[in-house]
Amino acid sequence: MFAWLRRHPSATAYLLLAPGILYLALFYVWPTVGMFLVSLETGTIQTGYTQSWNFGVYPQVLGEYWGDFLNSILYGGAATLATFAIGFPLAWFVAFRGGRYKTLLLFLIIAPFFTSFILRTISWKIILADNGFLLGTLKDLGLLPDETRILATPVAVIAGITYNFLPFMTLPLYVALEKIPPSVLEAAQDLYADPLSRLRRVTLPLAMPGVIAGSLLTFIPAVGDFVNAELLGNPRTTMIGNVIQARFLKVSDYPTGAALAFILMAAILTGVLVYARLAGTEELYGARAG
Amino acid sequence: MSAAARPPFRLRRRIGRWVLPIYAAFAITFLTLPVIVMIIFSFNSPAGRSNLTWRELSIDAWLDPLGRPGLAEAVTTSVLIALLTTIIATALGVLIALALVRHTFRGKGIANLLIFLPMSTPEIVLGTSLLTLFIGSVGWTFLPPGVLYPLGFPTILIAHVMFSISFVVVTMRARLAGFPRHLEEAAMDLYANEWSTFWRVTFPLILPGVLAAAMLAFSLSIDDYVITTFTSGQTKTFPIYIFGAQQRGIPVQVNVIGTMIFLVAVGFVALSTFLGRRQQNAPGR
Known part of the structure; x- marks a missing residue:
């Protein structure tokens, strides 16, 4: 067998790939195609759904739920900017x-990952509560009016998302900044760059791969999150994820939910693939970082 | 430069020296505050069902960490699924990474894309698309009931393995990039065949990477909520249990188990950092 493999080197590669790739084909590619087909079905949960190639569902759900898409993009965009800041x-x-504290600091940055995502978000509910330890203290000190609320507002949702995904932004930025040789920064200084223009014209351009990977x-x-909006928001701060979740799990309206999920995926993948073409997929997920 | 211009410049430097550390300290506080709150509230003794305001210090929940109906089952389910996911996803992912790093073959681009896509798809889409597959499988008589439908343990496992594979591949690919191939060539020159070269030379060398990938798969699986809500049916994992409980009030026990998971994870990281350092300092490296 080894002798045969030695004569057919790419056969080894296919044998190594086969189980995993087959698995992804079966449980990633096929369900995605299946979901697209489900989105074109019509019917009700009582009578069952039948395939009717109803492409009209796409303009229909976009018209009906554009506000939730907008919320998702706004909150996701605001949170991405906040994580960068x-x-x-x-x-x-x-x-x-x-x-010498580098390892400790990096550990503190990823520390949230060791705690349940749901539990962390609920912790924010405790921290941001109307008379909780943050707002309560500020109100007692007279720094905030008594009726100030953060929970159940868009601010709380954006803060929650910012918190939950901050390590995803910080780590790629760190990896990119770490690679910049100090001598380059010193050279900028020697050439009379003030700190601000050094940041703008040397550091930031060199950290660009990290900025792009972190933003993505x-x-x-x-954009796809619904947990923060559900736990920290109010009925008017619903994101598209909340709508998709409700369509699938609460009212069993699979075609609408599938259409919305498919639009979300198509929009995001289009953006990401355009970038992947420009930068190469390996750069994107730090495959060269090791 | 005139003497008058100096003080503001010096002041600016002093601010520059202090602003950033304070800013970084605030950011670190922001990141760790919820974790600290979780740990503190595991020692709370709430008045009612809801553990959202501090009342008094108590270790009752620590003495009986599973003492809530359904909690022990949920934790057991989560741990079992995470263990099985780790084994399956690590095995599949390591093989893919070996193929991608060491071989050139037709279709490599497609394989790379197939690894990359699940990581760039929002979790909610992965969850809903699997749900449509599972619902659509009703009436497939060649499968025994309970494999794909009704939803339960097997469907959660299928989903977790699916989203973990890509992360294993990416982790392993980074580790394999600097692999000393000449050691394998030496083994082959000494008449070891591929099988024993792999197990006696390659595997021990890639083991740290495999363990890192396995730990990543485990932590992704045990913490997943979004994809699990769509694939779990009536079965409850720990995150699903917490989310269900938060509408009625989270029992203190949840904070206790959350704290335990945190401590175990911290322990693993400390251990792997320690082992990594020792390996770096070992002679001959």
């Missing part, structure tokens, strides 16, 4: 000023 200085600090890793799950 928090994550970039943090990553910069760890990369260039971390010193944050924006993709943020």
Whole structure:
């Protein structure tokens, strides 16, 4: 057998690939195609759904749920910007000023990953509660009016998403910044660049792969998220994920849910694949980081 | 530069020296605060069912961490699924990574794409598409009932393996990139065949990477909520249990188990960092 494999080197590759690729074909590709077909069905849960190639469902659900799509893009976009605003200085600090505390700081950045996603989000409910330890203290000190609320507002949803995906932004930024040789930054300084223009014209361009990877890793799950809106928001802050979840699990309206999910996926994959073409998939998920 | 211009410049440098560390400290607090809140509230003794406000210190929940109906079952289900997912996804993923790093073959681009796509698809889409597959399988008489429908343990496992494979491949691919191929060639020169070369040379060398990938798969599986809601049916995993309980009020026990999982994970990371350092310092490296 080994002798045969030695004469057919690519056969080894296919044998190694076969189980995993077959699995992904069966449980990723096929269900995705299946979901597209389900989205074209019509009927009700009582009578059952039958295939009727109802392409009209797509303009129909876009018209009906564009507000939720808009919420998703707005909240996801705002959260991505917020993670960058928090994550970039943090990553910069760890990369260039971390010193011997670098490992500890990196550990603290990924510490949230070791706690259940749901439990973390519920913790925010405790922290942001109307008379909880954050708002309650500020109100007692007279810094905030008594009727101030954060929970059940878009701010709470955006804050929750920002929190949950901050490590996804910070780590790629750190990896990118770490690779910049200090001598390059010193050269900029020697050539009389002030700190701001050094950041804008040297550091940021060199950290661009990290910026792009971090934004994608944050924006993709943020747009599809429904847990933060459900736990921290109100009925008017629903994102498209909440609608999809309700269509599938609460009212069993599979065609509408499938159409919405398919639109979400198509929109995100189009954006990502355009980028992957430009940058190469390996760069995207830090395959070269090791 | 005139003398008058100096003080603002010095002041700016002093601010520059302090602003960033304070900012970083705030960001780190932001990241760790919910974890700290979770740990503190595991020692709470709430008045009613809801554990959202602090009342008094108590270790009751720590003495009886599974003492809530359904909690022990949910935790057991989560751990079992995570273990099985780890084994299956790591095996499948490591094989794919070996093929992608060490071989050139037709269709490599498609294989790379197929690894990349599940990671770029929002979780909710992965969950709903599997749900449509499982619902659509009603009436497939060649499968015994309960494999794909009704939903339950097997369907959760199928879903978890699916989304873990890509992450295993990516982790392994990074680790395999710097693999010392000449050691394998030496083994083959010494008349070891492919099988014993793999198990006695390759595998021990890639083991740290395999363990890292396995830990990633385990932690992805045990924490998953979104995909699991669509594939679990009546079966409850730990995250599903928490989400269900939060409408009625989360029992303190949930914080206790959350804290335990956190401590175990921290322990594993500390251990692997320690082992990694020792390996780096070992002679001959």
